Amino acid sequence: MLERARQFAAAAFEAACAADAAAAIDQVLLKDLRHSGLAMSAFPEAIGGCGLSEANRQSELCAVLRMIGAGDLSIARLFEGHVNAISLVCRYGTDSQIGSLAADVAKGALSAVWGADDAAGLRIVTLGGRAELRGRKVLASGAGLVTRPIVTAASPDGQLMCLLRLSPGQAVDLSGWNAQGMRSTATGAVELTGILIGRDEIVGSAGDFMRQPYFSGGAWRFCAAQLGAMERLVELFRDHLVSRGRGDDPYQLQRAAHCLAAVATARFWIEEAARRLGSEEAGATSIVAFANLTRMVTERSALDVMEAVQRGVGLASFIRPHPIERICRDLATYLRQPVPDLAMSDAARAWMNSPNAVGEF
Ligand SMILES: Cc1cc2nc3c(=O)[nH]c(=O)nc-3n(C[C@H](O)[C@H](O)[C@H](O)COP(=O)(O)OP(=O)(O)OC[C@H]3O[C@@H](n4cnc5c(N)ncnc54)[C@H](O)[C@@H]3O)c2cc1C
Structure with missing residues (x-):
């Protein structure tokens, strides 16, 4: 497959x-x-x-x-x-x-x-x-x-x-x-x-659609699709730097490093959110809180990657049909998912109300 x-x-x-x-x-x-x-x-x-x-x-x-x-x-x-x-x-x-x-x-x-x-x-x-x-x-x-x-x-x-x-x-x-x-x-x-x-x-029955942890916990799936687009942007950034002979420039290397860290961070969170929903060991509240934080981390990573790639490539990345131009439009639009503030604050509230230490949450 x-x-x-x-x-x-x-x-x-x-x-x-x-x-x-x-x-x-x-x-x-x-x-x-x-x-x-x-x-x-x-x-x-x-x-x-x-x-x-x-x-x-x-x-x-x-x-x-x-x-x-x-x-x-x-x-x-x-x-x-x-x-x-x-x-x-x-x-x-x-x-x-x-x-x-x-x-x-x-x-x-x-x-x-x-x-x-x-x-x-x-x-x-x-x-x-x-x-x-x-x-x-x-x-x-x-x-x-x-x-x-x-x-x-x-x-x-x-x-x-x-x-x-x-x-x-x-x-x-x-x-x-x-x-x-x-x-x-x-x-x-x-x-x-x-x-x-x-x-x-x-x-099913009334209320099944929003039954937790599956309703909110499944948010990792759209995050995974968004991560794929981020990874493609970073690849296209590298192609651009290599083809222009700009890959040794320290400022561009710094951007590349930030991009690598952003996609890796999002990936760790998304894969863990998928694992937690699959295993259900953690309990519904914790699975949902983790998925909500994953949304927040993914959005931040995507915004950071888009900014770094657009600044590093420059004007070419805003001119059609450059694939970076299209992918940034798609990603910026798809990042708009329902109630992001509530997802973030619900996760924080779940931790505030939890007896667990932060390392065990
Ligand atoms: C490409 C694409 C495809 C889609 N396809 C589907 C589909 O097939 N099926 C489907 O059902 N939906 C689909 N949607 C819609 C999606 O599920 C959401 O409804 C939509 O993306 C919500 O976006 P929004 O920015 O308007 O969200 P909102 O929730 O309105 O958020 C906008 C801002 O307002 C804040 N906010 C939200 N509520 C409040 C409040 N009460 N008080 C104060 N602030 C608030 C949020 O935190 C955020 O900052 C799609 C969306 C996209 C982008």
Whole structure:
């Protein structure tokens, strides 16, 4: 799987400039995702996957996300959402839901987790014994490409996950996605009113989506994709310095040293966050706190790497189609994840309330 991920990531890197310009991922690459086995990789081996979402395979998943993040962060975002959705269905769904999602993914379907709401929110209403969705999802990546998303919806019992089967003609609105980066993620609004919800659609029970430590603890996955992009930036920085004969300059060496330390720091944290979530030895509060601190460390490392690389390469790194220009736009955009202040302060609060010494926290 690692070798196939490496090949896929190399193809994604080659196609990334055109995908960014067109704000659309090449269909050939989406087919490669299927043919490489990556699309099925998160399912258990018994149903055609390679178990990448299982607890003891998190370090391998981390390596795959880093590789794809180094190839094209937009594809890494879609892959991460797809893996997250499969993990949720495998954790909380029935055998029949897992089997039906696997059968569709094997035929080329993509999944995703669409949680973000507009002010009205998505809800399940029951009229005359029929339950159906009312509302839409916003900031939904893969809108128009994904046909088997997990969506969160409010219900009288609490928040539920629904595994949908959308037709390729489902109404999507990508007009608002004029973002600086991550342009080819097809992130937009999806109208879902009228979709019937029965037992086959509801995954798990109310409250499962945000159940800890999996909800916050899984943040290491997007950090891993972001780390891949950071690593690619540092490689491109070295290529630039070597090709210009500037690699011996002490100021540039200092920048290179800071970049190396930043990516290594992020990597230690991210791999440990993945290990802790996989092993569950630490307990939910500690796993979540560690993942929240990992988000903070990853963001800081990425901002430091981008600053050093842009200052070290100079104007060329701001001119299209230099890959550093695109990767910095993508990374800066993808770093914007929900409630970063709360993630950081919750982690600090967990330690304040813990009887453990700092070394044992
Ligand atoms: C490329 C991309 C793809 C995405 N794809 C998906 C997807 O497929 N599915 C999905 O569900 N979502 C998706 N999202 C949305 C994502 O999950 C978040 O909703 C979004 O990134 C939140 O960003 P934000 O900066 O607006 O967050 P916010 O949480 O609004 O944070 C912005 C700032 O406000 C602060 N803040 C937050 N709340 C408060 C408060 N109450 N009081 C004071 N300060 C506050 C934060 O700490 C931060 O400093 C995607 C986002 C990106 C960038």
